[in-house]
Amino acid sequence: MISVTGMIKAFNKGDVNEVTALSGVDLEVADGDFITIIGSNGAGKSTFLNALAGMFPIDAGRVVLDGTDITRWPEYKRAALIGRVFQDPLLGTCAGATIEQNLAMANKRGLKRGLGKGVRTRDREFFREKLAVLGLGLEDRLKTHTGLLSGGQRQALTMLMATLVRPKLLLLDEHTAALDPKTGAMVLDLTDEIVGTEKLTTLMVTHNMKEAIAMGNRLIMFHRGRIVLDIKSEEKKNLRVEDLLQRFADLRGGDGVVSDRMLLG
Amino acid sequence: MTFYAFFGAVEQGFAYGLMVIGVYLTFRILDFPDLTVDGSLPLGASVSAVAITSGHSPLVSIFMAGGAGFLAGMITGILNTKFKILHLLASILSMIALYSINLRIMGRPNMALLGQETVVDRFREWTGMLPQHSTPLLFAVICFAVVAVLIWFLHTEQGLAFLATGDNMQMITSQGVNTDNVIIFGVGLSNALVAASGALVAQNQGAADVNMGVGTIVAGLASVIIGETVFGDKTVSRALVAALLGSVLYRIAIALALGMKLGSFSITPSDLNLITAVLVVVALVMPRIKRKFLAGRAVQ
Ligand SMILES: Nc1ncnc2c1ncn2[C@@H]1O[C@H](COP(=O)(O)OP(=O)(O)OP(=O)(O)O)[C@@H](O)[C@H]1O
Ligand SMILES: [Mg+2]
Numbered sequence: 431m432i433s434v435t436g437m438i439k440a441f442n443k444g445d446v447n448e449v450t451a452l453s454g455v456d457l458e459v460a461d462g463d464f465i466t467i468i469g470s471n472g473a474g475k476s477t478f479l480n481a482l483a484g485m486f487p488i489d490a491g492r493v494v495l496d497g498t499d500i501t502r503w504p505e506y507k508r509a510a511l512i513g514r515v516f517q518d519p520l521l522g523t524c525a526g527a528t529i530e531q532n533l534a535m536a537n538k539r540g541l542k543r544g545l546g547k548g549v550r551t552r553d554r555e556f557f558r559e560k561l562a563v564l565g566l567g568l569e570d571r572l573k574t575h576t577g578l579l580s581g582g583q584r585q586a587l588t589m590l591m592a593t594l595v596r597p598k599l600l601l602l603d604e605h606t607a608a609l610d611p612k613t614g615a616m617v618l619d620l621t622d623e624i625v626g627t628e629k630l631t632t633l634m635v636t637h638n639m640k641e642a643i644a645m646g647n648r649l650i651m652f653h654r655g656r657i658v659l660d661i662k663s664e665e666k667k668n669l670r671v672e673d674l675l676q677r678f679a680d681l682r683g684g685d686g687v688v689s690d691r692m693l694l695g
Numbered sequence: 696m697t698f699y700a701f702f703g704a705v706e707q708g709f710a711y712g713l714m715v716i717g718v719y720l721t722f723r724i725l726d727f728p729d730l731t732v733d734g735s736l737p738l739g740a741s742v743s744a745v746a747i748t749s750g751h752s753p754l755v756s757i758f759m760a761g762g763a764g765f766l767a768g769m770i771t772g773i774l775n776t777k778f779k780i781l782h783l784l785a786s787i788l789s790m791i792a793l794y795s796i797n798l799r800i801m802g803r804p805n806m807a808l809l810g811q812e813t814v815v816d817r818f819r820e821w822t823g824m825l826p827q828h829s830t831p832l833l834f835a836v837i838c839f840a841v842v843a844v845l846i847w848f849l850h851t852e853q854g855l856a857f858l859a860t861g862d863n864m865q866m867i868t869s870q871g872v873n874t875d876n877v878i879i880f881g882v883g884l885s886n887a888l889v890a891a892s893g894a895l896v897a898q899n900q901g902a903a904d905v906n907m908g909v910g911t912i913v914a915g916l917a918s919v920i921i922g923e924t925v926f927g928d929k930t931v932s933r934a935l936v937a938a939l940l941g942s943v944l945y946r947i948a949i950a951l952a953l954g955m956k957l958g959s960f961s962i963t964p965s966d967l968n969l970i971t972a973v974l975v976v977v978a979l980v981m982p983r984i985k986r987k988f989l990a991g992r993a994v995q
Contacts, residue, residue, distance in 0.1 A: 483869075509871035516865070524859045524866050535855050540871040543852040591870075 432459040432482075432599060432631065437491035439481055451477035453655035455491070459599075459633070464625055466642040467635045468674075469652030475635045478652065479601045482633070484508040495598060510540025513592030513630075515585065515605040522588025525577030529568060529587065532576055533557045536591035560590055564620065582613030586620055593624050600625065602634040618645075639671045651678065696951060702827045704950040708943030709834030710896050711914065713841060715922075715942035716935065717888035718915030720845075723934065725861040725881045730786040730912050731771045732889045734793025735764045737908040739890025740897035741800040744808055747898075753814045757894045764890025765883040767793060772879035797905045805904040813898035834895060838939050841888065846932045857881060858931065889915075910968040917971050918942040920978040 437455040442448050451474045459465065469475050481488050484505040493501045500508055516522055523532050534549045534557075554572060561569035564586045568579075576584055585605060592600060602621065606614035622645060625632050636642050642649055649666050651659035651674075658681050661669060696704075714736060721729040739760035746756035767789055774785035798804065818833040819826050848854045859867035860877040868874055889911070897903040922941020928934035952962050952970060962970070 504873070506868050506871055506873045509869050514869050521863070521865050522869075524863045526862045527855065527859060531855055534852075535859060535867065535870050538852055538870070543856055543872070545848075545851045545853060548850050548852050548855040 431461055431494075431496055433457075433492075433494045434459075434482070435492050435494075437478070437481060437493070438489045439477055439486070440489055443489075450655055452481065452488070455655070455657055457650070457657060459631060461631055462629045463648055464630075464632045464646035465634070465648045465650060466646045467633060467650050467652065468637070468639065468642045473652040474655040475652050476603055477655075479514075479603050479633060479635060482599070483512055483514060483601060511598040513539070513595075513597030513600045515588050515592050515600075515602045517604040517607050519581040519584040519588070519608055522591065523576040523579075523584050526575065528573050528575055529561070529579075530554060530557055530572040532587065532591060533560070533594065536594045539595045539597075541595070560594065561587075563623075564590065580613075582609050582617060585609060585613075585617050589617065589620055589624065593628060593630065596628065596630070598631065600630045600632040602632065604635050604637065607637065621645075639674055643669050643671065643674070653678075653681065696947075696954060699827065700950050700954070701947070702831060704946040705943055706827075706831040706834060706899070708946040709831055709838050709939075710899055711892055711918070711946070712834065712838035712939045712942045713888040713895070714892035714911060715915050715918040715938050715945075716838070716841060716845065717885040717892070718912065719919050719935065719938040720885040720888070721882055722916060722919060723861075723928075723938075724849075724858060724931070725878060725885075727775070727782050727861070727878065727882060728786070729768070729771060729882055729885060730783065731767055731789040731793070731882070731886055732915060733908040733911045734790040734797070735767045735886040735889045735908075736893035736896070736911045737797050737903065737905050738767055738793050738800070739764050739893030740903035740907060741797045741806070741893075741905070742890070743894035743897050744806040744903035745800055747808060747811050747813070748806070753812060753817065753898055757814065757891050757898075760894035761887040761891040764893075765887035767890070768883035768886030769879050771886070772882035775882075776875035776878050794905060801903065801905070804906070805902055807902045808898065809901060813901075814895075815899050830899060834899075837895070842935050842939055845935055849931050849935075910971065913968065913971045913975055914945065916975050917978070918945040920975065921945050921948070924978070 434455055434457045437452050438450070439452040440448055440450045455474075455478060467475050467478075480486065482493060484500070484503055484507070488501070491501070492499060495511055500511070514522075524535070527535070530549050530553075534553060537553060557572060558569040566583055566586060568583065568587065576587065579587065589605070605621075606617050609617060618641065621634070624630070632646070634646065643666070647663055647666065649659070649661045649669070650657050659677060714732065718729075718732060721727045742760040742763045743753070743756040746759050747753050751759070771786045771789040774780045774788060775782045780788070815826075815830050815833065819829040822829050822832070824832070849858060856867055856872045857877055859870075860872070860874045860881070864874050893908070896907070918941040919938045920941070921944050922937035922939070923934060925944060926933065926937035926940055928937055949967060952967075953964065955962055
């Protein structure tokens with residue numbers, strides 16, 4: 431259970447460039463919820479995910495995860511509870527380390543690191559099994575440096591790393607946006623499979639409306655730093671892209687045209 | 696080059712070997728250009744000299760020097776991570792502060808170890824070898840032992856987190872590692888090695904001097920770059936050994952340069968910082984020029 435109340439975040443406070451990225455976000459996430467998040471550019475989606483991950487302190491509000499108030503926890507400490515996949519495939523893995531070293535580091539997420547061997551022989555079998563699920567042949571390339579992998583391979587590996595130690599919350603921020611359509615679809619299938627079989631509580635940001643409707647059990651829309659739409663279970667199943675666009679236009683009081691990028695998505 | 700000069704250069708290479716390994720740890724692994732070393736090398740020399748003259752064992756004095764260097768490095772790391780001062784500036788501040796501290800430690804600009812027994816003397820007596828053989832051997836043994844320990848460390852769970860901190864801070868933070876602590880420890884460790892090297896150098900030349908650290912970082916970088924160019928850096932283990940051997944090659948190159956004569960012009964020791972700086976610039980710019988050159992050819 432995650433509960434966010436009154437989350438506010440402004441950047442460049444007191445400066446002419448001040449922007450309020452989040453202006454009071456409330457969200458209750460039930461265990462096992464798979465929520466897709468949409469919204470136009472600059473709506474605050476990434477800021478929201480980054481705030482949950484603890485990348486910066488928030489100006490107001492509270493984040494409670496499974497009864498523990500983690501509002502003041504630093505990012506590295508929250509990492510024990512949260513798995514992440516970024517938009518940039520380069521961010522999720524360590525290029526200079528091998529596949530098995532990356533997995534070994536991920537296998538210790540939130541656990542104490544000691545002076546034992548970094549990669550243990552018995553872990554290798556486990557890593558091979560997990561890698562085989564990706565269907566990319568990486569299970570035979572344990573000693574390959576991840577810097578040599580393609581963006582899609584790295585993103586699939588990051589997905590695996592983020593879930594190797596079961597996270598209480600999985601955060602995916604446009605994690606297929608930087609990939610070509612085919613690779614993106616592969617990573618998305620993988621997401622569906624891992625989240626589905628492990629029943630992970632997940633927040634996934636996407637600009638693709640069809641994706642947002644097809645995946646997960648709940649859909650929320652950000653607009654100007656707030657959640658303006660929250661569509662759940664049954665209602666979401668029957669949702670069509672046109673409905674979504676209509677409701678977005680209604681919300682804006684018919685004052686504007688829905689952004690191109692959202693339409694195209 | 697005479698045999699005698701060659702052994703002298705090898706001896707220097709290993710005396711400064713721990714310094715070069717320290718520079719490798721910050722510059723290459725942590726991606727933290729650290730100028731503290733210009734202050735922590737004389738710091739190690741001062742601490743060792745004062746410790747020996749006040750009756751401590753020369754071997755213990757090396758560990759005391761290492762401890763002092765560790766603290767100096769930690770301060771640079773804290774300035775950077777906790778007070779958000781740019782790494783270069785943080786390390787310059789430490790370096791400048793260390794100049795005053797080193798003067799305080801010795802109470803004067805330099806300190807001779809005349810008549811004091813050093814690790815160099817003890818090892819020579821113990822082995823019964825000629826000093827020009829025993830000293831390089833002693834320093835080489837120390838350096839390879841440290842390299843072996845570092846290779847082991849960098850393959851532990853903590854070691855992987857250390858490597859990843861310099862490579863991809865966001866990734867390793869997302870895996871639950873407090874990178875501030877890693878940086879503080881890493882810069883500390885690096886300067887502990889540099890200070891230990893300073894202690895060895897002081898014991899070898901029989902004196903500590905506040906100005907002996909000038910140009911340490913540049914000599915360290917030159918050695919690291921020569922090492923990786925000649926011996927390769929495919930794995931960390933290899934790169935560590937390469938850095939150490941790079942230190943030896945660098946001192947041999949300097950010995951050769953000092954022996955050169957062009958008509959009436961000859962290179963003096965005071966020219967070395969300039970030559971080393973130029974060498975580092977060339978080494979840093981070369982890959983870019985090579986890439987441009989290759990790209991240009993590919994178009995044709
Ligand atoms: N680190 C930062 N410093 C200053 N402003 C920021 C920072 N991060 C985000 N912002 C601003 O906050 C607002 C919300 O940005 P955010 O990245 O959360 O939007 P988003 O919904 O993820 O958009 P996109 O769909 O383009 O990714 C934007 O106006 C952005 O310019
Ligand atoms: Mg975004």
